[in-house]
Amino acid sequence: MGRISRESIDQVIAANDIVDVVSSYVDLDKKSSHNLFGLCPFHTEKTPSFSVTPLKQIYYCFGCHKGGNVISFIQEIEHLNFPEAIHFLAKRVGIEIEEDEDERWQHKREEQKLIYHALLEAAGFFHRSLIGDTGEAARSYLTRRGTTLSDWRKFGLGYAPNQWDALYQYLTSRAVSDAAMLKAGLITRSSRDNWIDFFRDRVIFPIIDLSGNVLGFGGRALQDQGAKYINTMETAVFHKGSYLFGLPQALKARSDQLIIVEGYMDVIALSKAGFDNVVAPLGTALTLQQARLVQRHSKEALLLFDSDNAGESAAMRTFEIFSDIGMKAGFVLLPKGRDPDDYIRDKGPERMASLLDNPYDRSSYRLTLAERKSRDPESGSLRLLEYQDVALDILAEEENVVLAELYSDQVARKLGTSTERITQEVDRRRGRQRADKKSQVTAAVSGTATDMLAMRRPKFRA
Ligand SMILES: [Zn+2]
Incomplete structure (x- = not known):
């Protein structure tokens, strides 16, 4: 988007009466001669403290102190940046x-427009193919x-x-150019040197941004050959590390929390069970950029990953990313071997809700996993030697002393010993961890690799 002229901004503000705009989100009542009141859309409340002053064309909430003009209202409620909000309001009244933009920028924008158009046409084609005659195998999958037509509609x-070129033929008939299709990542060259569709015989998951643009697609194979999931390759509009599947739908839930799951089908399963505030990365581990996106739209991330070794280590890495950017995150732990989708189908939404209401912090998550792994698979009894060693290391690494004490108490009970004993051993290991770090630094400075290796002790990795 280029720079929007001051005149256009003023024109947009003048044409969008704040009472009209707010009224499509909030029921407003006239309470005083100058103000209208309603329930605040930005915080939870039972009595109206959200006010609109038509004379000044502003809003203000006496509860959460959010306030501003019609543009900031739209920014806040639609999760848009300033230029996006201007465009949103301009569209609303047909302005x-x-x-003003330079030529190169203009050219890039034209190209983007063509790509977005091709992607939107493609999304429509894919959706109609699912509903229509060709889509039977996909529908039955x-x-x-466990999904129905309304889920397919909700996520498009x-x-x-x-077929080799069903989409190519369709888009050609819609006057979309080969160049636009190629730049959108929709077609590719075949070995016979003609254009073929990039996605064939796959269930399609469109990736949509907050302005409603289709950016690209994920595709799941219906047959057992080839990669199970593929995504649109990097294009001018699609960067798989910087967007999240399900975000536009998730933000409608207006929750302070966003649930992070691993796959597209997990998003749909949770949403179907009534947990709408759910997103997934696009076929890769969560990136720093995606974590920032989560941070921009919520206060806490709930990591709901598959309960297997891969899922557990992915959850731990994801937690560290959130922790690096100072964002609160918690682990939601499923029974061994479960994924979110089958857990909901087996146990129902209520059980899932109670898991989501009681997330684990870092240490309690690691301790629980350690306990699981130290249980004898046959008898189910706890292998105490194995468990105590791992548990004590975890406790020694807990920086919050209150939590460390709380968990020491729990570990003591599991081991049938006293909290004092545990605390003693934890302190000893803390000293050792500090000494380890120090000598690692010394070794690194003196630069001897063998010293470094000698310092390393096997450490628990979740
Ligand atoms: Zn408020």
Whole structure:
């Protein structure tokens, strides 16, 4: 987007009466001669403290102290940046926005427009293919996974037919150029040197941004050959490390928490069970950029990953990313071997809700996993020697002394010993961890690799 002229901004503000705009989100009552009141859309409340002053064209909440003009209201409620909010309001009243931009920027924007258009047409084609005659196998797959037409609509799911160039032919008939299709990542060159569709015989998950643009697609194979999931390759509009599947739908839930799951189908399963505040990265581990996106839209991330070794270490890495950017995160732990989708189907939404209400912090998560791993698979009894060693290391690494004491108490009971004993041993290990760190630094400075190796002790990795 280019720079929007001052005149256009003023024009947009003048054309969008704040009472009209706010009224489509909040029921307003006239309470005093100058103000209208309603329930605040930005915090939870039972009595109205959200006010709108038509004379000044401003809003203010006496509860959460949010306030501003019609543009900041739209920014806040639609999760848009300033230029996006201007465009949103301009569209609402049918105003053309004047933007001054240099030629190169203009060219890039034109190209983006063509790509977005191609992607939108493709999304429509995929969706109709799912609903129509060609989509039977895809529909039966999605039905087996417990989803229905309304879920497919909500997420705009689709099907890429089992043909070489069904999409290519369709887009050509819609006057979309080969160049636009290629730049959108929708087609590729075949070995016979003609254009073929990138996605074939796959269930399609569109990746949509907060302005409603389709950016790219994820595709799940219906047959057992080839990669199970593929995504649109990096294009001018699609960067798989910087967006999240399900975000536009998730933000409608207006929750302070965002649930992070591993896959597209997990998002749909949770949403179907009534947990709408759920997103997934696009086929990779969560990136720093995606973590920042989560941070921008919520106060706490709940990590709900598959309960297997891969899921557990992915959850731990993801937790560290959130911790690095100072964002609160908690672990939601499923029974061994479960994924979110099958857990909900087996146990129901209430049980999932209670797991989500009681997330684990870092140490309690690691302790619980340590206990699981130290249980004899046959008898179910705890292998005490194995457990105590790992548990004590975890306690020694806990920086919060209150938590360390709380968990020491729990570990003591499991081991049938006293909290004092545990605390003593934890202190000893803390001293050792500090000494380890020190000698690692010394070794690194003196630069001898063998010293470094000698210092390393096997450490618990979740
Ligand atoms: Zn408020």
